[in-house]
Amino acid sequence: MVILLPLGYLLIKAFSVRPSEIIGLLFRQRNFDLLTNTLILAMAVVLCSTLIATPMAWLTSSSDLKFKTVFTLAGVLPLAVPAYVTAYALLSLTGFQGQQTLGIDLPSLNGFSGSLIALTFYTFPYLFLNLRSAMLGLNPTLLDSARSLGYSQWSATWHVTLPQLIPAFFSGGLLVFLHVIGDFGVVSLMRYETFSYAIFSQYMAAFDRTYAAWLALIVIALTVLLLILEFNFIKYKYYHQTGKTQSRPPRLTRLGKWKWLAYSFLIGILFLSVVIPTFIVLFWSGRGFSALGFMSLVEVILQSASVSVLTAILSTILALLFTYTSIRYPSIFFRTFERLSYIGYAMPPLAFGLAWIFLSLYGLPIIYQTFCLLILAYMLHFLAESIGPIRSAILQIPIHLEEAARSLGRPPFSAFWHTTFPLLRNSMIVSFAFIFLAVMKELPITIMLSPIGFDTLALRLWSHAEEAMFVEAAPYAMVLVIVSLFFVAVVFFKEVESD
Numbered sequence: 081m082v083i084l085l086p087l088g089y090l091l092i093k094a095f096s097v098r099p100s101e102i103i104g105l106l107f108r109q110r111n112f113d114l115l116t117n118t119l120i121l122a123m124a125v126v127l128c129s130t131l132i133a134t135p136m137a138w139l140t141s142s143s144d145l146k147f148k149t150v151f152t153l154a155g156v157l158p159l160a161v162p163a164y165v166t167a168y169a170l171l172s173l174t175g176f177q178g179q180q181t182l183g184i185d186l187p188s189l190n191g192f193s194g195s196l197i198a199l200t201f202y203t204f205p206y207l208f209l210n211l212r213s214a215m216l217g218l219n220p221t222l223l224d225s226a227r228s229l230g231y232s233q234w235s236a237t238w239h240v241t242l243p244q245l246i247p248a249f250f251s252g253g254l255l256v257f258l259h260v261i262g263d264f265g266v267v268s269l270m271r272y273e274t275f276s277y278a279i280f281s282q283y284m285a286a287f288d289r290t291y292a293a294w295l296a297l298i299v300i301a302l303t304v305l306l307l308i309l310e311f312n313f314i315k316y317k318y319y320h321q322t323g324k325t326q327s328r329p330p331r332l333t334r335l336g337k338w339k340w341l342a343y344s345f346l347i348g349i350l351f352l353s354v355v356i357p358t359f360i361v362l363f364w365s366g367r368g369f370s371a372l373g374f375m376s377l378v379e380v381i382l383q384s385a386s387v388s389v390l391t392a393i394l395s396t397i398l399a400l401l402f403t404y405t406s407i408r409y410p411s412i413f414f415r416t417f418e419r420l421s422y423i424g425y426a427m428p429p430l431a432f433g434l435a436w437i438f439l440s441l442y443g444l445p446i447i448y449q450t451f452c453l454l455i456l457a458y459m460l461h462f463l464a465e466s467i468g469p470i471r472s473a474i475l476q477i478p479i480h481l482e483e484a485a486r487s488l489g490r491p492p493f494s495a496f497w498h499t500t501f502p503l504l505r506n507s508m509i510v511s512f513a514f515i516f517l518a519v520m521k522e523l524p525i526t527i528m529l530s531p532i533g534f535d536t537l538a539l540r541l542w543s544h545a546e547e548a549m550f551v552e553a554a555p556y557a558m559v560l561v562i563v564s565l566f567f568v569a570v571v572f573f574k575e576v577e578s579d
Contacts, residue, residue: 083424083460085443086435087300093438094293105294110278114295118274118302121195121267122260126253128200132349133207133252139342141215144332151346153572155208158353160564162521163202164265164542165557169357170194171269172364172550194270199263201353203256210252214245254310258303262428264524265538269545275299276430276524283434283528293438296431303426358561364554377555384520384536387451391458392466392515396508398459399466404496407474425464432461433528454529461525462518466511473507474500510571517567521560 095102133155139145140152175188189197218241264276275295282292335342402421406414424432436457440448447453477500485495523538530539537560544553 083420086432086439087427089439089443090293090296090431090435092442093290094297097290101290102294105291106298111295111298114273114275114278115298115302117192117272118261121192121199121272121274122257124192124196125199125203125260126256128196129204129207129256130249130253132200132204133211136204136208136346136349137211137215139346141212142333143342144334145339145342145346152212153569154346154350154354155212156205156572157350157565157568158201159205160568161202161354161357161561162265162523162538162564163198163263164269164523164538164545165361165561166198166201166353166357167194167266167269168541168545168550168553168557169360170198171545171548173360190270191272192270195266195272198266198270199260203259204353206255206259207249207252210248210255211245214248218244250310250313254306257306258426258428261299261303261306262430262524264430264527265542269542275302276428279430279434280524280527283437289438292434296428296434299428299431303428307426361554361557361561364550365558367551367554373552373555377559380535380537380540380556381559383534384538387455387458387536388516388519391455391462391519392512394455395459395463395466395515396470396511399463399470399511400504400508403467403471404474404500407471408479421460421463421467424460425462427461429461429522429524430528433457433525436529449529449531451531451534454526454531454534457525457529458515458519458522462515462522465514465518469507469510469514470504473504477503513567513571517564517571520563 097105136151136155140148140155145151170189171194173184174186175190261274262276263274264280266272267274267277268280275298279292279295279299282295283289402414402417405411406417427435436453437448440453447456481499482492482495485499486492490498520536521538522536523542526536526539527542530536537556541553541556541560544550544556
């Protein structure tokens with residue numbers, strides 16, 4: 081229920097004015113402009129992500145390409161380069177800055193175009209992972225049956241394969257759409273006005289924050305509407321096969337002379353999304369790096385690591401506690417808590433942070449701008465990421481292992497510790513890595529809730545990049561990318577190991 085408290089205070093703040101003022105706040109022309117900008121950007125990113133993710137998923141699951149594990153990792157690695165780092169790289173490489181510093185005369189990539197590129201290269205892995213998993217789970221005998229009935233290869237794919245991928249398209253596309261709606265780092269650096277950018281500007285510039293509260297509520301309402309539409313579209317449609325069909329290993333499509341084009345496409349995406357932004361960050365890091373700058377960098381690394389480690393440990397323990405009890409000892413309370421955890425994750429981070437500000441100011445002023453509030457907000461926002469891997473692992477562990485231990489006289493906790501817990505270690509490491517990486521990269525919640533004088537890598541990078549101080553921002557971006565690449569690789573290989 082703690083997750084719902086900040087939302088309640090956001091509603092209280094929004095409705096603290098007269099009804100006539102509420103109507104004026106809701107129906108401003110600026111709101112319609114913001115809605116248009118946000119939806120156009122989100123739909124464009126989903127479309128571009130689909131154009132990248134779909135062929136990547138097919139090539140790494142259904143073709144005869146070699147090194148599929150390497151290319152699958154290449155499809156995941158863009159998640160290690162935060163979108164605002166790619167935005168920083170684009171801004172420092174193009175336009176006036178690139179011409180003056182690097183001698184490269186490229187058109188300036190800011191506004192809509194820059195936001196589209198940065199967000200597409202960061203979010204397409206969400207679609208890629210969903211589509212690849214769905215393609216690996218397809219029954220190839222259904223396609224064979226369609227071919228035997230006279231369908232061509234393309235017609236059979238259109239009528240048999242693609243309909244089975246609809247849930248993957250929707251779930252991956254929804255993740256991309258929600259990420260774009262909630263993004264702040266990219267659109268603020270690119271100066272492209274979406275709801276998140278407007279919420280921040282309104283909160284920082286205005287004395288009366290009621291309009292900021294209403295903007296946050298509009299974003300939350302848009303998020304809820306999307307979740308409802310996705311649920312209702314998928315709810316009454318069935319994509320599983322009926323009857324008994326003997327499955328066989330999939331027949332891989334031979335690419336022949338197109339193989340080198342496929343390799344070029346996969347390597348090109350890796351270069352554009354990971355290698356080039358990383359190279360630009362390394363280039364700027366080598367210019368004017370001083371001993372004083374190094375000491376400042378070390379201090380910020382320690383601050384970022386400390387809050388990330390503490391949040392990851394607490395979130396993993398909490399996820400284990402509630403997930404285990406909700407599965408082994410089902411009750412309405414634990415099931416409700418588990419479902420509510422996804423509300424915090426679905427809320428756009430800037431709106432989530434603003435809600436916590438109103439709660440701390442008007443309900444619990446003692447925690448305003450404290451580490452306690454910051455860590456609590458991190459935990460409740462990212463808890464769903466920690467629950468997923470642990471829940472999947474517990475569901476795969478037979479309960480009779482603990483029952484056997486108890487029958488030999490072990491108390492409940494000892495039985496759990498010696499039978500179930502060792503089997504959960506990999507999933508707990510993955511959960512820890514998810515939260516650590518999410519907190520390390522988090523920007524909007526950190527901007528809104530961090531105590532005075534507290535800095536993280538993401539916050540320092542953003543503040544320097546906002547002022548076009550690309551040399552000063554580079555070391556923070558470099559460390560962020562290196563840490564992210566390491567943890568993404570750890571998660572990937574742990575998943576491969578568990579498979």
